[in-house]
Amino acid sequence: xxxxxxxxxxxxxxxxxxxxxxxxxxEGFECMKAASAGQAMELLKEERPDIILSDYHMxxxxxxxxxxxxxxxxxxxxxxxxxxxxxDRDVMLEGINLEAVDYILKDTPVQxxxxxxxxxxxxxxxxxxxxxKELSKAAMALNLHSVPQKLPVIGGFEIDFWHxxxxxxxxGDFIDFxxxxxxxxxxxxxxxxxxxxxxxxxxxxxxxxIRAAVRICISEGxxxxxxxxxxxxxxxxxxxxxxxxxxxxxxxxxxxxxxxIKYSGAGDLPLFYYNSKDDATKEVRSSGMLLGLMPDGDxxxxxxxxxxxxxxxxxxxGIIDADTxxxxxxxxxxxxxxxxxxxxKPFADFKAGDFLKWKAKEHIDDCSLIYLKRxxx
Amino acid sequence: MILQINDHQDALVATIQVKEANLTVSxxxxxxxxxxIDGGSKYxxxxxxxxxxxxxxxxxxxxxxxxxxxxxxxxxxxAGLNKDILGLFRLIRLDKAFKIFDTTEGALADKAK
Numbered sequence: 059x060x061x062x063x064x065x066x067x068x069x070x071x072x073x074x075x076x077x078x079x080x081x082x083x084x085e086g087f088e089c090m091k092a093a094s095a096g097q098a099m100e101l102l103k104e105e106r107p108d109i110i111l112s113d114y115h116m117x118x119x120x121x122x123x124x125x126x127x128x129x130x131x132x133x134x135x136x137x138x139x140x141x142x143x144x145x146d147r148d149v150m151l152e153g154i155n156l157e158a159v160d161y162i163l164k165d166t167p168v169q170x171x172x173x174x175x176x177x178x179x180x181x182x183x184x185x186x187x188x189x190x191k192e193l194s195k196a197a198m199a200l201n202l203h204s205v206p207q208k209l210p211v212i213g214g215f216e217i218d219f220w221h222x223x224x225x226x227x228x229x230g231d232f233i234d235f236x237x238x239x240x241x242x243x244x245x246x247x248x249x250x251x252x253x254x255x256x257x258x259x260x261x262x263x264x265x266x267x268i269r270a271a272v273r274i275c276i277s278e279g280x281x282x283x284x285x286x287x288x289x290x291x292x293x294x295x296x297x298x299x300x301x302x303x304x305x306x307x308x309x310x311x312x313x314x315x316x317x318x319i320k321y322s323g324a325g326d327l328p329l330f331y332y333n334s335k336d337d338a339t340k341e342v343r344s345s346g347m348l349l350g351l352m353p354d355g356d357x358x359x360x361x362x363x364x365x366x367x368x369x370x371x372x373x374x375x376g377i378i379d380a381d382t383x384x385x386x387x388x389x390x391x392x393x394x395x396x397x398x399x400x401x402x403k404p405f406a407d408f409k410a411g412d413f414l415k416w417k418a419k420e421h422i423d424d425c426s427l428i429y430l431k432r433x434x435x
Numbered sequence: 436m437i438l439q440i441n442d443h444q445d446a447l448v449a450t451i452q453v454k455e456a457n458l459t460v461s462x463x464x465x466x467x468x469x470x471x472i473d474g475g476s477k478y479x480x481x482x483x484x485x486x487x488x489x490x491x492x493x494x495x496x497x498x499x500x501x502x503x504x505x506x507x508x509x510x511x512x513x514a515g516l517n518k519d520i521l522g523l524f525r526l527i528r529l530d531k532a533f534k535i536f537d538t539t540e541g542a543l544a545d546k547a548k
Contacts, residue, residue, distance in 0.1 A: 103436070104436070230491070230492075249491060251491045251492055251494060251495025251498070304495045304498050304499065306491075325527045325528055325529070326527065327526055327527065347528050347529075347531055347532060348498060348527070348528075348529075348532075351498060351501075351532055352532065356528075356531065375490075375491055375527075379488075379490070384487075385454065385455065385487045385488060386455060386487070386488035387487070387488055387519045388519050388520070388522070388523045389519060389522075390522070390526060
């Protein structure tokens with residue numbers, strides 16, 4: 059990961075600002091320039107730099123006051139360095155006490171200033187990576203997974219999935235397989251809206267919530283996916299703790315004996331269904347809205363009878379995001395175009411193919427794809 | 436600011452000023468929209484004219500704002516969606532939650548009805 063080098067320079071002397079900006083620019087820094095603390099505050103609202111380098115002597119609000127103003131805001135954590143001609147020891151000490159990371163005299167050669175900043179940013183990045191590694195390890199140790207560790211065994215069916223979290227952070231997608239008995243297995247695929255750690259904590263909490271809700275419904279003998287979604291939606295909508303968390307959900311019940319699936323969805327993408335006998339495909343759309351959005355989610359339940367060779371794909375939106383020449387776009391048809399040549403073929407072929415390889419490389423969003431195939435009739 | 440706010444009679448047009456509406460701006464977007472709702476706006480047109488891509492965290496923020504609006508007896512409608520974004524709204528049934536207009540003028544005219 060390259061070190062991000064966005065720096066906010068604050069100095070009322072425009073000559074210093076220009077010269078410093080130019081020197082740092084040459085060293086690969088992206089400079090935001092402010093001629094006063096007030097201007098700096100405005101810039102901060104627009105864009106968050108990796109580090110702030112501020113003068114001490116400025117009219118109206120001086121550097122210390124500026125620093126003081128930042129403490130107590132969201133900008134407190136941005137590393138702060140004073141760059142000044144002030145040599146009074148007491149003043150310098152006051153600067154350091156304001157949790158500034160360093161205090162640089164203006165007559166320091168630019169090269170030295172650059173290496174100080176560089177070293178500092180590298181340390182921050184290394185610390186960040188170490189923290190992430192520790193968090194991942196802790197999560198693994200606690201066995202907290204947003205995706206199953208093994209596949210269920212269902213008579214007459216083959217099931218598999220492909221999952222790639224956003225930039226290898228645990229993501230907002232969650233997958234669960236719930237085997238009720240030999241005949242019934244539920245597939246749960248959800249996408250909590252958001253990314254990275256925040257979404258992951260939510261998605262894990264939410265997954266436990268959904269898992270529990272689905273299991274309670276099942277234990278009460280409820281095998282209607284529509285009914286289960288209605289219940290979950292109602293609980294989420296009225297629960298103040300989670301009603302600000304929004305999630306899509308695809309819920310599929312496999313009935314191995316009848317060779318059918320029942321499907322209900324909440325703000326999810328259509329399932330993609332391949333009918334082997336007719337060599338035909340269909341997008342299966344459910345009617346439900348995102349979980350917790352409205353008191354009545356308007357859910358429906360769709361039943362599909364599967365014959366040998368039929369395939370079902372269940373996906374989240376990361377799969378249909380693409381980086382194109384004209385920018386990012388979301389296109390369900392791009393998935394259909396990519397998967398079509400692989401229909402009727404083993405899922406392993408598609409998994410090893412270029413499309414998913416690209417998805418893994420592009421890292422636009424969490425990507426999840428669940429594959430179901432009827433193997434015998 | 437993510438949103439450029441233009442006041443109209445009984446309505447407000449909030450234009451999203453980024454091309455890629457993603458995670459990096461979603462929290463800010465949500466906060467700015469909440470501010471407008473808390474400020475008493477009852478009809479907000481979120482204008483997507485300049486947006487070419489939205490991710491799920493941004494849509495999450497939009498939907499959170501909608502819930503907040505409903506609680507405050509306010510309405511949020513959307514306008515200016517490009518073909519892909521409109522497709523996405525329909526794909527995940529957001530068209531059931533939001534009134535969608537081709538243009539902000541259309542949205543304002545509908546309010547004036």
